[in-house]
Every structure is written in structure tokens, then in C-alpha cells.
Amino acid sequence: MIEEAVISRTLGAALRTGGDFAEIFVEDKRSSSALLDDGKVEELTSGRDRGAGIRVVVGDTTGFAHTADLTEPGLAAAAEAAAAAARGGGGGTRPIDLTRQSAPSPNVIEIYPGDVPKARKVELLTRADEVARQQGGAISQVSASYGDSRRRILVANSDGLLAADDQVKTFFAVSCVATGDTGMQTGRESVGHTVGFELFDMYDIDELAARAAHRALTKLSARPAPSGQMPVVIGSGGGGVLFHEACGHGLEADLVGKSASVFKGRVGELVASPTVTIVDDGTMAREWGAFSIDDEGHPAQRNVLIENGILTDYMWDLLRARKEGRQSSGNGRRQSYQHLPMVRMTNTYLLGGPDDPDEIVASTDKGVYVKHLGGGQVNTATGDFVFGMTEAYLIENGEITEPLREGNLIGNGPEVLTRIDALAGDFAMGPPGTCGKDGQGVPVGDGVPTLRVSSLTVGGTAA
Amino acid sequence: MSDALLDIGDRVVAMAAPGEQVEAVVSRGRDTEIKAYDGEIESLSSAQSQGVGIRVIADGRQGFAYAATFDDEVLAETLVEARDNAGFATPDEFLGLAEPDGVAVAELHLFSEALESFPTDAKVELAIELERAVRAADPRISGIESAEYVDVMAEGAIVSTTGIRTMGRETACYVMTYAMAADGDEVQTGFGFSVGREPGELDVAHAAAQASDRATRMLGAIKPPSERLRVVLDPWVTAQFLGILAYTLDGEAVLKGRSLFAERLGDEVASPLITLVDDPTDPQAFTATETDGEGLATRRNVLIEGGVLKLFVQNAYSARRSGTVSTGSAVRGGFKSTPGVGCMATSLLPGTATQAELVASVGDGLLVQDVAGLHSGVNPISGDFSTGAEGLRIRGGELAEPVREFTIASTLQKMLKGVTAVGNDLEWLPMSASGVSLVIDEVTISGV
Numbered sequence: 001m002i003e004e005a006v007i008s009r010t011l012g013a014a015l016r017t018g019g020d021f022a023e024i025f026v027e028d029k030r031s032s033s034a035l036l037d038d039g040k041v042e043e044l045t046s047g048r049d050r051g052a053g054i055r056v057v058v059g060d061t062t063g064f065a066h067t068a069d070l071t072e073p074g075l076a077a078a079a080e081a082a083a084a085a086a087r088g089g090g091g092g093t094r095p096i097d098l099t100r101q102s103a104p105s106p107n108v109i110e111i112y113p114g115d116v117p118k119a120r121k122v123e124l125l126t127r128a129d130e131v132a133r134q135q136g137g138a139i140s141q142v143s144a145s146y147g148d149s150r151r152r153i154l155v156a157n158s159d160g161l162l163a164a165d166d167q168v169k170t171f172f173a174v175s176c177v178a179t180g181d182t183g184m185q186t187g188r189e190s191v192g193h194t195v196g197f198e199l200f201d202m203y204d205i206d207e208l209a210a211r212a213a214h215r216a217l218t219k220l221s222a223r224p225a226p227s228g229q230m231p232v233v234i235g236s237g238g239g240g241v242l243f244h245e246a247c248g249h250g251l252e253a254d255l256v257g258k259s260a261s262v263f264k265g266r267v268g269e270l271v272a273s274p275t276v277t278i279v280d281d282g283t284m285a286r287e288w289g290a291f292s293i294d295d296e297g298h299p300a301q302r303n304v305l306i307e308n309g310i311l312t313d314y315m316w317d318l319l320r321a322r323k324e325g326r327q328s329s330g331n332g333r334r335q336s337y338q339h340l341p342m343v344r345m346t347n348t349y350l351l352g353g354p355d356d357p358d359e360i361v362a363s364t365d366k367g368v369y370v371k372h373l374g375g376g377q378v379n380t381a382t383g384d385f386v387f388g389m390t391e392a393y394l395i396e397n398g399e400i401t402e403p404l405r406e407g408n409l410i411g412n413g414p415e416v417l418t419r420i421d422a423l424a425g426d427f428a429m430g431p432p433g434t435c436g437k438d439g440q441g442v443p444v445g446d447g448v449p450t451l452r453v454s455s456l457t458v459g460g461t462a463a
Numbered sequence: 464m465s466d467a468l469l470d471i472g473d474r475v476v477a478m479a480a481p482g483e484q485v486e487a488v489v490s491r492g493r494d495t496e497i498k499a500y501d502g503e504i505e506s507l508s509s510a511q512s513q514g515v516g517i518r519v520i521a522d523g524r525q526g527f528a529y530a531a532t533f534d535d536e537v538l539a540e541t542l543v544e545a546r547d548n549a550g551f552a553t554p555d556e557f558l559g560l561a562e563p564d565g566v567a568v569a570e571l572h573l574f575s576e577a578l579e580s581f582p583t584d585a586k587v588e589l590a591i592e593l594e595r596a597v598r599a600a601d602p603r604i605s606g607i608e609s610a611e612y613v614d615v616m617a618e619g620a621i622v623s624t625t626g627i628r629t630m631g632r633e634t635a636c637y638v639m640t641y642a643m644a645a646d647g648d649e650v651q652t653g654f655g656f657s658v659g660r661e662p663g664e665l666d667v668a669h670a671a672a673q674a675s676d677r678a679t680r681m682l683g684a685i686k687p688p689s690e691r692l693r694v695v696l697d698p699w700v701t702a703q704f705l706g707i708l709a710y711t712l713d714g715e716a717v718l719k720g721r722s723l724f725a726e727r728l729g730d731e732v733a734s735p736l737i738t739l740v741d742d743p744t745d746p747q748a749f750t751a752t753e754t755d756g757e758g759l760a761t762r763r764n765v766l767i768e769g770g771v772l773k774l775f776v777q778n779a780y781s782a783r784r785s786g787t788v789s790t791g792s793a794v795r796g797g798f799k800s801t802p803g804v805g806c807m808a809t810s811l812l813p814g815t816a817t818q819a820e821l822v823a824s825v826g827d828g829l830l831v832q833d834v835a836g837l838h839s840g841v842n843p844i845s846g847d848f849s850t851g852a853e854g855l856r857i858r859g860g861e862l863a864e865p866v867r868e869f870t871i872a873s874t875l876q877k878m879l880k881g882v883t884a885v886g887n888d889l890e891w892l893p894m895s896a897s898g899v900s901l902v903i904d905e906v907t908i909s910g911v
Contacts, residue, residue, distance in 0.1 A: 119551060
């Protein structure tokens with residue numbers, strides 16, 4: 001994207017005022033999307049985002065500036081702005097020798113979406129609309145969206161690192177509204193992977209559309225969710241967000257460093273049921289949160305966060321790792337060249353256990369079975385978290401019975417980890433997610449086997 | 464400066480082919496974000512961003528493309544891409560750009576020269592001062608999750624083949640902090656902020672005290688029993704509630720069968736105490752703006768009056784399809800998207816009682832100071848409402864023990880009907896709604 005010599009000179013300029021570390025992150029992202037709503041293909045959008053972010057670190061202070069002007073004078077101006085922000089003691093230029101480093105790609109892209117005719121993408125939308133509407137007369141509205149992106153990044157820093165990545169992602173979602181005597185209900189299904197147009201060889205659009213429609217239809221006869229504490233069974237693949245919220249965020253080294261995590265100072269301690277092993281894995285082929293290098297140029301890694309209930313390590317980005325004199329764990333990510341990187345998850349999941357999924361339900365006298373969780377939120381300092389149930393059922397006498405209306409579940413991270421009393425062997429990854437932190441969104445994946453939490457608070461309205 | 468943006472818009476529109484409508488949205492902005500930690504600058508970001516979004520409507524079809532540079536070659540390529548995209552859309556007779564409607568643009572003076580000339584060092588000092596003030600506010604403050612100063616200067620122009628040619632510029636800034644308070648092993652958090660058009664309007668001491676109070680008053684919080692209670696929503700919580708309610712009053716959601724209030728115009732949908740206004744021409748609103756996302760003048764729209772549903776907000780498309788006129792409510796997520804419909808600055812008509820008087824009148828209930836998980840636990844289409852919450856129990860008309868890790872649940876429909884009092888403590892917040900204390904009956908608390 002930019003000549004090596006220009007990068008080297010830009011880094012040199014960034015350190016002119018005496019910074020300890022300088023980095024340039026260049027991004028060239030092309031994206032396209034198409035939206036069908038209300039029976040019409042409403043619009044196709046294409047966009048290109050291209051620019052560079054430069055940061056300079058002096059002591060504990062980071063200066064950052066970005067520019068869409070990738071000429072050498074444009075980069076020099078950004079470098080100067082970042083350096084001025086960090087305000088070092090003055091140092092003079094030093095040459096930066098860059099060494100190109102390579103990291104394995106999580107998988108090979110088979111069909112670049114940019115090579116696929118737009119008409120083919122539009123066909124997928126109209127097909128999803130048609131199939132969803134065929135599922136029942138009560139389906140009153142359907143929207144379907146397609147999106148793809150190709151994000152090429154280049155990272156170089158004053159330690160001599162030079163690395164690049166080419167990240168291709170493809171996404172598809174269907175949302176339905178069903179209308180009945182009880183009002184309206186919604187159902188949504190989405191798939192997204194770090195793959196090209198071969199996404200549609202991995203998934204059947206008809207099946208996806210039908211599932212979204214049935215989720216909405218089922219809820220038309222749903223009763224209000226119960227309220228209060230009870231056992232909650234989470235279905236395979238449907239609830240990885242629980243661990244993303246309940247412990248993932250609390251294991252991010254930046255929050256730990258500010259004492260804003262209930263997991264601070266607990267490495268080596270038993271923090272979960274001994275059956276629990278939680279992994280964050282950026283190398284996971286084809287998953288939504290996969291990449292070959294993170295946004296600081298560090299190769300993706302598979303990091304075991306909790307092993308057999310014992311907290312093994314936090315997740316690290318370059319800055320936090322430097323401070324502790326250790327290596328980054330490949331978790332330094334940013335939304336775009338306009339943002340500073342910070343510690344972020346990739347694909348976070350809970351490994352399977354010895355139990356049988358049917359047996360887990362059968363041995364639950366009264367509780368809730370959550371087939372699908374929506375988004376969530378956590379306060380890492382207290383560990384309190386919430387997440388929404390988008391498809392849930394009542395468990396009565398060991399059987400899944402009536403569907404429930406939507407509601408939130410609430411709990412406390414460290415408590416929930418110790419309350420996992422059953423784990424099945426049917427691990428599956430869930431739908432693609434966007435994790436928000438400090439105003440930045442990044443793509444993440446999650447996964448779980450069927451499991452049971454002995455007690456969680458269900459936030460419904462029924463007594 | 465702004466003339467340059469209009470000029471770019473003119474250049475795009477001049478390239479329109481015969482018979483096609485073309486609209487260019489051109490924007491440019493400069494942001495500063497400073498985070499303080501331990502008395503030092505943790506990070507200082509200064510960012511300039513710019514871009515152009517081009518919409519083409521030809522033969523009843525719409526296409527869109529955007530780019531982040533303004534070279535003639537890029538503008539031409541982006542227009543071609545938008546035109547090409549239009550070819551794949553379904554024809555829709557109601558599509559069309561906004562047309563000038565004669566409504567005068569309010570002069571709101573949303574740009575502050577004082578912010579433009581405010582030195583970076585002084586901004587840094589505000590962030591550091593904020594952190595210092597929070598730490599000093601109470602001995603139980605154990606840490607700071609964040610203390611930051613943020614400002615934004617933005618200017619934009621919209622030019623179209625239908626005769627729209629507007630520009631505007633705005634400034635805004637805020638300080639915001641998340642503080643932690645500790646007692647033994649227990650940690651609680653609280654936030655505080657202050658917003659303005661320029662740094663001189665920021666009240667750092669207020670933000671610090673607010674964060675400290677919110678965190679320390681939660682110390683010792685317990686999980687409450689599950690029961691039905693009358694609740695008082697803090698202005699901060701009410702504002703978030705209004706943000707969700709706004710979705711149900713969006714003319715596009717109504718057209719597409721996604722609003723629970725479709726077919727309800729003229730009906731009593733809320734308590735008679737509820738009058739909801741969307742007024743982006745109120746310069747006090749953080750999100751005040753002179754023109755909407757299609758270049759029409761913004762205006763004061765009364766959506767619910769005395770509990771009766773009066774109006775849905777509309778953009779040019781939703782209005783044309785509903786057989787009405789735009790309410791100047793086209794909203795855009797920057798230059799990268801086509802205009803949707805939405806409320807921009809909603810507020811409830813305030814009542815006469817202070818929050819303390821409302822608490823006294825409730826007798827037995829719960830003050831909700833914060834909610835979590837609104838995006839996952841509230842469905843504006845079905846109306847199902849369930850969110851995580853924390854707050855203080857109200858006993859004998861006074862604030863009593865703090866409570867946490869519970870949910871409040873109801874439906875949007877029931878909550879609107881259940882409002883028994885509106886406070887006088889109207890507060891503009893850094894979002895598209897203002898807050899005011901609100902008393903609501905019969906809300907389900909799920910705890911132990």
C-alpha cells in the first residue's frame with residue numbers, strides 16, 4: 001500500500017520529539033452491502049475507507065492522529081500531530097530498520113466477494129424473503145441483509161516490525177416480524193465468517209430464512225418469562241455471549257491494569273467450576289473473529305484463559321504487555337485506522353464436557369432453556385452482567401415446554417462461573433457478533449456446548 | 464470552510480445524467496479525545512475525518528456509494544458506483560429526494576469559535592482536573608476506570624438536483640468519568656459527565672461529584688427480592704427509555720409494520736401526563752441541528768400530547784408513501800449511509816415536582832439510577848421490556864438501602880400508561896433525548 005522507505009521515514013519523523021515507540025497502521029477497506037426490506041431491494045451500498053493511524057508513546061502517554069492522505073507529506077503531518085500530542089523530551093531522528101514478518105492465515109479465501117456479480121447477491125435476498133414469507137401467513141414483515149468486506153492492513157512500528165494482512169468477511173442475516181392476536185414478535189438469524197462468497201456453500205439460505213420465521217412465529221404463543229432465580233440451561237452454540245460478558249471482558253489486561261476487573265490478582269486461583277475451560281482463539285479458521293495478525297501486527301494466538309477452573313492468564317495488547325515486560329497475546333484490535341488499538345477478544349468459547357445434552361434438561365426440575373441469547377453487557381468492576389434471551393422455553397419436570405417472551409437474564413460473572421454444574425459434549429460456535437468497547441466495534445465469535453447454570457436471575461414479568 | 468464543502472456537492476450534482484436525481488452529502492470533522500489516568504495523559508487523539516456520500520435515484524431505483532476523499536476522479540467514480548448500485552434495486556414509485564418545502568431554517572448558533580480556538584493544553588488540564596476531582600471527592604473512591612475530555616467540530620453540506628443546497632456547522636464537547644468506590648472487597652461504580660458547546664460551559668466539579676455520589680451510594684448494595692413495585696426513573700434512565708420509545712414513532716417503522724403504534728394515531732396511548740416533543744431546534748439539546756439528513760429545516764414536532772398519539776416523524780420517502788409531508792426527521796449515520804427516519808431531540812414536558820418530592824410521594828418503591836442491557840432486553844417491535852438495573856430502595860418516602868443485580872420488566876405500552884408523575888428536573892444529556900424523573904406503577908422487579 002505504501003513504500004517501505006516511506007513507512008520507515010514516517011516512523012522516524014514520529015519519533016523526532018523523543019518518543020519511546022511509534023507505530024503506523026494503514027488500512028484500505030472496501031465494503032459492499034445490500035438490503036431488502038418490505039419486499040423490495042432497497043439499496044446497494046459500496047464504500048471505500050482508506051487511511052493511516054499513527055501513534056507515538058512516551059512513558060505512559062500515547063499520542064494518536066490519523067489521516068486519509070497517504071502521501072508522504074500527509075503521513076508526516078499525522079506523525080507530527082501524534083508526536084506533539086505525546087510530547088517527548090526531544091530526541092532527533094533515528095533510522096528504523098523494518099523486517100517483514102509473516103503469519104499464517106486462518107484459512108484460504110475461495111471466492112472473493114468483489115468478483116461475484118451484484119445480481120447474484122441480490123438473488124440471495126429475494127430468496128430469503130420468499131422462503132421466510134412461505135413459513136406462515138402470520139409473517140408480516142421480512143428484511144434480509146447481505147454484507148461483505150475486504151480489509152487490507154499494514155502495520156509497522158519502531159521495533160522494526162512490518163506485517164500485513166488481507167481480511168475478507170461475508171455476512172448474511174434475515175429478520176422476520178410475525179403478527180398475531182397477542183401483538184408482534186420478532187425472529188432473526190445471521191451467519192458471518194472470515195470467508196468469501198463460499199459462505200453460501202456452508203449455509204443454506206432457505207434453512208436460515210425458515211428458522212428466523214419460525215423463531216418469530218413460535219413467540220406469538222409465548223407466555224411472559226418468569227421472574228426470579230432459577231436453573232438456566234443454555235443450548236449448544238446459542239450462548240457463548242454469556243462467557244464473553246461474564247468473564248471475557250474482565251480478563252482484558254487494560255481493565256485489569258486499572259483495577260476495573262473483579263478478576264484482578266486472581267491468576268492461578270480457582271475461579272470457576274473445575275470442569276470449565278475457556279479459550280480465546282484468533283486462529284480459528286473461518287470464524288468471525290479470526291485473522292492472521294492483530295491490528296498491532298502480532299500473529300493471532302490461541303490463548304487458554306481459564307483451564308479446569310483455574311485462571312491462567314489475561315488477554316494482552318502491545319502497550320499493556322510492554323508495561324509488564326511480556327509479549328502481547330495477539331489481542332490488540334481496533335475498529336479502523338481512526339481508532340487506537342486496545343485489548344479485545346477474538347473468538348471466545350467454553351470447551352465441552354462429559355454430560356449428555358438431553359440428560360441436562362431431563363435432570364432440571366423447573367427452569368428456563370435458552371436456545372438463543374441476544375447481546376449482553378457487563379460492568380467489569382463489579383462483574384454484574386445482563387444478556388437478552390431471544391429464544392427461550394420453560395423447563396417443567398425435566399421437559400422443555402412453553403416458549404417464553406423476551407427478557408434479560410442477570411448475573412454476576414465470578415458467581416456464574418462457579419455455578420456451572422453440567423457441560424455437554426456438543427460444542428458449537430454461535431452467530432457472528434460485534435463487540436462494543438469504549439465506542440469501538442470489532443467482529444467477534446463465541447461458542448458453547450449445552451450447559452447448565454444452577455442459578456441465574458430471569459428478568460420476566462410472570463410471578 | 465463550509466463553502467468548500469458546498470462546492471464539492473455542486474461538483475457531484477453537476478455530473479448528474481439527464482433524468483436522474485443525485486444528492487451529495489459532504490462532511491468534515493475534527494475530534495479531540497483526551498484520557499487522563501494517574502495525573503498524566505493516558506492518550507491524546509486528534510482526528511480529522513471527511514467524506515462524501517452519493518445517492519442516485521433513477522427510474523424509481525436507489526443506489527448509494529461513499530468515499531473518504533474529494534478528488535474529482537474519486538467523486539466521479541463514486542457517482543458511477545452509486546448509479547450502478549441503483550440498477551439492482553427494486554423500483555419504488557415513492558422514492559425521491561427531498562424537495563425544498565419553504566420551512567425556514569432556524570438560526571441556532573451551534574458552532575462555537577471559543578471551542579475552535581481553545582488550546583490543547585487547556586483541554587488536557589480539564590481531563591486531568593476531572594480525574595483529580597473524582598479521586599478527591601470521597602475517601603471511598605478507589606480508582607478511576609476513565610476520565611476523559613472529548614470535543615467534536617463538524618461541518619456538512621447537502622446538495623441535490625432537486626434544489627436542496629444547505630450547510631451547517633456544529634461544535635460540542637463533554638467531560639465524562641467512570642469512578643470506582645470500594646468498601647473492603649466490594650466495588651461499586653458510578654459515572655458523571657458535563658456537556659456543552661464549548662469548554663467554558665463544562666462543569667468538571669459537577670461531573671466528579673455525580674460520579675462519586677453514584678458509586679459511593681451503591682456501596683453495601685444487596686440483591687432485592689422479586690416483587691412488583693412503583694419505580695422512580697432517574698432522568699438518565701428516562702432518557703434511555705425515550706430513545707427506545709422514539710423507534711415506535713418512526714414513520715418508516717409504521718409503514719413497514721414494525722411499530723406497535725401503527726393505526727393508533729389519535730388514541731390515548733399514554734398517561735395524560737405524557738407530552739412528548741421532538742425538537743432539534745432547541746439549542747439546549749446536545750443533538751440540536753438546523754437541517755435534517757436530507758437538507759430540510761428541522762422543526763418542533765409534538766408526537767404525544769396529553770397521552771394522545773399525534774404524529775409520527777417522517778423523512779421524504781416515508782412521508783410520500785404515507786401521503787403526508789416530511790417532518791424534517793431524516794437521520795443519517797454520517798456520510799456512509801442513506802437517510803433513515805428518526806427522532807433527533809426528544810423530551811417530555813416537565814412536571815412541577817423535584818425528584819425528592821416524587822420519592823416522598825411514592826412512599827414505598829424503588830429509585831432506578833441506572834439500567835444495563837437495553838439493547839438486548841428491550842424489543843421495540845413487540846414492546847417487551849426487561850433490563851438489568853441498580854438503584855436505591857424507597858421506604859417511608861425516603862431513599863433507603865442500595866440494591867443491585869436485578870431486572871425491571873414490563874412492556875412499553877404498560878409503562879407509558881402507568882406514568883403517575885413527571886418531575887421538573889429536565890436535564891439535557893449527551894444523547895438524542897433529554898431526561899426527567901418519572902414515576903411508573905406496577906413494574907416487576909426480579910431479584911432473589
